[in-house]
Amino acid sequence: MKTANMTERITFYSPGIGVVNGVPFNGKPKEEFSCWAEVPKVPLREFVNQPDKVGYRKNSPVFVIAFKQQKEIQMDWTIKWRKQDYEIISMDPDYRTKDIIQISVKVVQ
Secondary structure (H helix, E strand, O other): OOHHHOOEEEEEEEEEEEEEOOEEEEEEEEEEEEEEEEOOOOOHHHHHHOHHHHHHHHHOOEEEEEOOOOOOOOOOOEEEEOOEEEEEEEEEEOOOOOOEEEEEEEEOO
């Protein structure tokens, strides 16, 4: 893992769910923590051969973060990056080397 490539700051938010008088409600999302992330670039081959997929890729980046974080990341959390909210589609922790987690996301509409 090259931490020098982790130049983007992302923030994780959990859904703001509360209970009032025994009735659950959706409230304001709660900020869990922020961390540094790498956003890998699109390979030139993919950019040239499949330009229609590149535009979609901008709306669904992949974040690479360090394996050890302040809290365990949950699938129902959202990520804020560059003033845009993203929902987590999948996570791929590297359990063998325990150095990175890849998180696939898409823009919240």
